Amino acid sequence: MRDPMPLTEMKSYTGRQEVPSDFDEFWDQNLSELSSSYEYKLTPMDFGLPTLDCYELRFKGTNDATVFAKCVFPKNKSNIPVVFTFHGYMGQSPDWSDLFQYPAVGYGIVAMDVRGQQGKSTDPQSVIGNTVKGQIIRGATAGRDQLFFKDVYLDVYSIVEIIASLSFVDESNLSVFGGSQGGALSLVAAALNPRIKRAAVFYPFLSDFKRVLEVGNRDEPYDELSRYFKFSDPFHKTEDTILHTLSYIDVKNMAHRIKAPVKLFTGLEDQICFPSTQFAMFNRLSCEKEMVLLPEYGHxxxxxxxxxxxxDFLTGFDVVVKTQLD
Structure with missing residues (x-):
């Protein structure tokens, strides 16, 4: 089913719920509780590549998780700009060979495995409630502090801090990109960590949960919301409470914190992350922004x-080309 909201209405749509009054206080408090001295280990990987340095990164995340990432940097370089990329829901970081594009032009790239999904990051947290394929709703019945994605968002902040601290990295030139869950996490990185200078995002997930319920999205992974109500609360007595709790991880509510330029790619045929939910985030941005509509694309x-x-956007090549053309 295509998004039932007309495109003309989407262009001014900002979502079904407002930002909680203590939203910034909640996230600022969580960030302040992170240790400024991260426990991490960079392990060199010898792939016989004469121009690249490859590492496995592992660091201690919240709730005793170990977070894993692949890191590739140009060899024997200093002041290296770095691009962070995040994968889609239930996935993992790309193969090593898929990460060589940015190092070819002098950029480092870091690809994090989200805890509890298919990669090497661990997820030892125990929770009360539905965990049947249910990371969106996970922890929601216990309150905002127990939300699964709260900890993932803190992992995102932390990995940026760790990479920025490396002596050969240019901490003033850090960017992010990703699609779906990766798009959401790219927005979160820009919202929580002002070190991020550019964000390229395509069809972001985790936005405008009430709209998702209203449309009746039954496709993966938003079916987790309907699954919760169908089997745990068929009369929706807890709907207001659950949606309020989820509002703390709703990426449209992160928009006002983002200062870096954002370039958003939205497929108008998207039946997973409906375009209206993406507009809800985009229309709240006050930073430099651009939305690229792809009429033939879905998710x-x-x-x-x-x-x-x-x-081109992340490396600044688009600016170089424009300057040359001018």
Whole structure:
């Protein structure tokens, strides 16, 4: 089912719920409780590549998790700009060979495995409530402090801090990109960590939960919301409470914190992360922003011209080309 909201209405739509009054206080408090001295280990990986340095990064996250990431940097370089990328829901970081594009032009790249999904990050947290494929709703019945994605968002903040602290990294030139869950986490990185200078985002997940319920999205992974109510609260007695709790991880509510330029790619045929939920986030941004509409695209891999546009935006090549043309 295509998004039932007309495009003309989407262009001014800002979502079904407002930001909780203590939203910034909640996140600022959580960030302040993170240790300024991170426990991490960079392990060199010898792939016989003469121009690249590859590392496995592991660091201690909240709730005793161990967070894993792949890191690739140009060899024997200093002041290296770095791009962070985040994968889609239930996935993992790309293969090593898929990460060589940015180092080829002098950028480092860092790809984090989200805890509790298919990669090497661990997730030892025990929770009360539905955990049947249910990381969106996980912890919501116990309150905002127990939300699964609260800890993932703190992992995102922490990995940026760790990489920024490396002696060979240019901490003033850090960017993010990703799609779906990765798009949401890219927005979170820009919202929580002012070190991020650019964000390229495509069809972001985790936005405008009440709209998702209203539309009746039954596709993965938003079916987790309907699953919760169907089997745990068929009369929706807890709907207001659950949605209020989830509002603390709703990325549209992060928009006002983002200062870095954002370039958003939205497929108008998206039946997973409906375009209206993406507009709800985009229309709340007060930073420099651009939205690129893709009429023939759904929630799928990006193809011709789109990936080059993301690459050019993150590396600044689009500015170089424009200057040359001018």
């Amino acid at each position: 799928e891999d990006l193809h011709v011209m789109v990936n080059d546009s993301i690459f």
